[in-house]
Amino acid sequence: MSSSAKEPGLIRFVMIGGFLGAGKTTTIGRLAQHYREQGLNVGIVTNDQATDLVDTQLLRSQGFRVGEVAGACFCCNFNELTGTVEKLSAHDRPDVVIAEPVGSCTDLVATVVQPLVQMFDAHFDVAPYGVILKPSHGLRILQGDDNGGFSPKAAYIFKKQLEEADFVIINRIDELEAEKVETLAGLISGEFPGTPILRTSAKTGAGFDALVELIDQRGEFGKKILEIDYDVYAEGEAELGWLNSSLKATAEQAFDLDAFLMAIMSGLQETLAKSGAETAHLKVIGLWEGFYGVANMISSDTEPLLSLPSNCQAKEADVVVNARVGIAPDELRRQVDAAIEAAAKSLGVFVQRQQTQYFRPGRPVPTHRFSDAK
Template sequence: MIGGFLGAGKTTLISQLARRFQAEGKHVCVVTNDQAAGLVDTELLRSQGLEVNEVAGSCFCCNFHGLTGAMEEFESRQRPDVILAEPVGSCTDLIATISLPMMEQMGERFLHSPYAVVLKPSHGLKILSGEGKGGFSQKAEYIFRKQLEESEIILINRIDELTAEQVATLREQLSEQYPGRQIICLSAKTGENLDALWETLAAEASSREATMEVDYDVYADGEAELGWLNATVSVTAAKAISIDQLAQQLVDRLRQAMLRVQAEPAHLKILCSSGSHVAVANLVSSDTPTMLSIASDAEAESLSVIINARVCLDPEALTGMVRDTLDAMASDSGLTIQVDSIESFRPGRPEPTFRVQQ
């Protein structure tokens, strides 16, 4: 299980790890997780040829049987050698609600690797310094910190985007604030230092003499601070257009709309596809640029678009922002844009299926 805050780079890392396992001849399956159906990560990993099941509608901890059912469904077709699981990026307390209950109930079937949490540098540099909240309240920051607290391994990701000084600062802050954790600096995008993580994941998870304390009232309020939006959109052009440019332009337009109302994005991810061609663009904070994480290098006249937005904004306002941005883009560029589905909400209070207390 690879945890971490929204926009930390978990999906890219899981994709890299999956390819490593496949190169060793292992059958790899992935379980993704979201508060609603229509997840970019699921479609992206499937487009890369991976076998993926999605647990939608709640986090793993609140749908333990959904997770185990997704794992058993893989086994009904071909038993996996490795299962990689990606929990919702606003979720914490996963050792007590997932790892330990699964070890108790299904321990004879699975070996658990150490629990790794991916650090998101853009917000981590602000939160760990204590100088700012990264655009979020203290309650949302509480989730960010609890994720780090329950980790066995902390992964400082995106080092290809950081200076050596920033990496050193993060490592020092983490060592001081979360002592005893192994810290690995890597880039999921380039694969830099992935070998160190690979060796660490080969070990078994450590026994937990105590689970961490979690204030579920603060946790629930922190999650509810975010507006959650998933949408699917159809785009038609009079002549072939760049799939990559469409993805980037849509993220850029939404970024500007968020800046105008000072709405901090936890993560905005857009997947544009046409046939086998896929492009993914994303935004991980208000002060970072739009990134084209997956390039298609292709053009098309008809495209499918999936929008996943997790923003510190009222869900109704977020829906209006996305619809207005799509309308403006259609008007400015002469595209025909149709919203096929759109859903927005605030996550409900987490109610774990099981919680082991030690």
């Protein structure tokens, strides 16, 4: 590995991948704050198959400039990715752009990194591509226990994400026993020998200095072109029901916003468990006059967590729910609606729905795919 200063005039492009619920948004928020404290202008680009993304709302609430590429993954909407960066540059050109791809996507070196390197080398200085490993599913998938509760096709995507990484980040070490962290590291090294492994906690900042140091490296990176079966990839991604829903919550008397968010999560945990549906990620954000709270659940065998408390009582709030679950989309919508209604009833809240999108992701069709790395 080699390190050198950023070339004048180029935007440093940092992409952090990883499976749904791996902790990409928290990591990117911490990374963006680091660069901001260094006096750099930072732009963030989030990505989803639909609009109303919790991650976008959260990062904007933290004061970051965020563009959103919605309707398809970066690889299938490459021109929108570069166009969004141009929009971020229109007012105050960023020194660094941090991109968060859809958590069910892979083959990003061939379809995003290499197109940037080979077609936009006059605009971007592309950083090493890091992928965050999600311990809750990663341990089960890499041990071959049960594919993490998913089918082999969905687990295929998970492994391909790790295979193309320049480095792998074991996140949430604050929540894991040291022995389990080393077990994960051993499994990664065994399956992907030679790939650097970092141990971090996006929540506490543990291991963050090493992450920044690695991202700042320059050298032979972004060249792991995958051999990938797009039929398996498409079928694995399509197993997930996908839902984004936005609503307005109001009440005559002030209600506990955090309790409302957690009631939605707990209700979904209960009903999805009865359905035997594996959760890839559930996330809900509530916003009111500068306050924001986030609750999430990252797998079927973990408890819902109030990851960012708002600590506020409100008479109204904007709420966004994102759900990625191994279940039919119409059934997912029914369960989400029921959980929202039950949570609202328990706290005396009136809910006005604004927009709901629910579907299975379509087959990925990349705008560009480079079979040879530069």
